[in-house]
Amino acid sequence: MPTSRTHHRAARRSLTAALALTTLALALTACGGDEENSASVAAPGTKPGQVTIGALANGAAEKTTLRVPKVASLHAKLPQALRDKGELVIGVGALPAGSPPLDFVGSDQKTLTGSESDLGRLVASVLGLKPVVRNSTWENLFVGIDSGKVDAAFSNVTDTEERKRKYEFASYRQDNLAFETNKTSDWTFKGDYKVLAGQTVAVGSGTNQERILLAWQKKLKDEGKKLTVKHYPDNNGVYLALRGKKIDAYFGPNPAVAYHVHKSAGSPQPTRSAGTFSGAGAELQGLIAATAKKGSGLAEPLAAAINHLIKNGQYATWLKTWNLSDEAVSRSLVNPPGLPLSDS
Structure with a gap:
């Protein structure tokens, strides 16, 4: 059986096979010589209380602007250090080649766009934080979480029991x-x-x-x-x-x-x-989840923010925008059952 990382990476390989033309463009978003092969990249269409999703999607989505005001009660659930920082660093593991519709170079040939970073920006808006999208290779996505340079990954990460040893999860989409x-x-x-x-x-x-x-x-x-x-x-x-x-x-x-x-x-x-x-087999519905460092205290406020988006309809609009409505979940769960260790 493949490891859980192999499971995810293999799925991403099949997502990216036809996207050779985007490889160079997305690689240019990284800072040359960066020891972690990652870089903070522009997040299109984000203003206080307003998020534009599907921007620069080159036909992969319908551009939609949503009103997403800060929810003070959910902001209060955040760890004090994050409230003091005032921003949510959203990790994406899309280098060297993007994978539409998840994360890829937009129609301007330089800006990272996609369903995953869009949801991260929606969550940040609910929590009253400025979104900062940090793109890297898949391996360095987790290095970023471990080091604290990334607060939460929104990058098609499968919830697995193996990963729970180091990370905590807030589910948001079926795998x-x-x-x-x-x-x-x-x-x-x-x-x-x-x-x-x-x-x-x-x-x-x-x-x-x-x-x-x-x-x-x-x-x-x-x-x-x-x-x-x-x-x-x-x-x-x-x-x-x-x-x-x-x-x-x-x-x-x-x-x-x-x-x-x-x-x-x-x-x-x-x-x-x-x-x-x-993707987890006949006995378990696989789940994609926002991923934070274990013990960070982020999984609960992330799940609460996602559930707020579900309740108020922005979540359904986000999925529909990216043609992913068939992967909807009824509720975000904190550390739900994941891909078993025997399959990881």
Whole structure:
């Protein structure tokens, strides 16, 4: 089984495979020679009590400005040191290449945008703090949390029991995988692997979704049925095969699938999401969570701020803006059950 970090990194690899053109642009946001390979980057559209989400999204989202005033009672829940500092340093692990719709270089070719940093800025506004987005490599994201240079990561971090040894969590989105098919296909996945019999499915090599798919392939083989699994060097190859009907479906991270479905909507060969599956497996709904250093006292106020956004509708607008409504949670939880140690 892969480690929890491998689980996350593998999912991110499949998210970024088709994004080679953004690599140089995003790398330019980092300060050359920075020993932690990270840099504070501009956060578009943030004013006191007002946050613009979906800015510079280059068609990945609909730009929307929301009124998000400070909630004094939630500000009071923050650790005194953070109240004194007056800012929330939001960690993002998107170097060297971004991953739409989560975090990527905007249409101005220099500003980091995406669903994850947008939520971080919404939370900061609720808590009455100035948002400061700090971008780094995935490994240095956690170095930043450990060192105190990052207050909280909003970067598609999966809640796992292994990570709870060092970090505390406030959940905000389901961690799902998805099947993508041509829009003309009526094949649908509703959680039962048996519908994969007779199908040809592409998946990223070395990913968590590949592990799940190969396990289903073995079950079907034991039942005398066949599932053909194919690999391609990048997402361009996957989508050429899908359009050419050389494969029936692609199995990848739900945000990446949602992004591609949205982008292909106006093309001659649009695609659709044919169903989702928890990245943690059939027995547990995986969760993505804001991540802070264990003992920092941040998980509770972060969860309270997210729940305020849920109650007042800004959370639903945020998800809809980024075409991620199917990953909504009804409530943010502090340190909910995570991916078990046996799967980490």
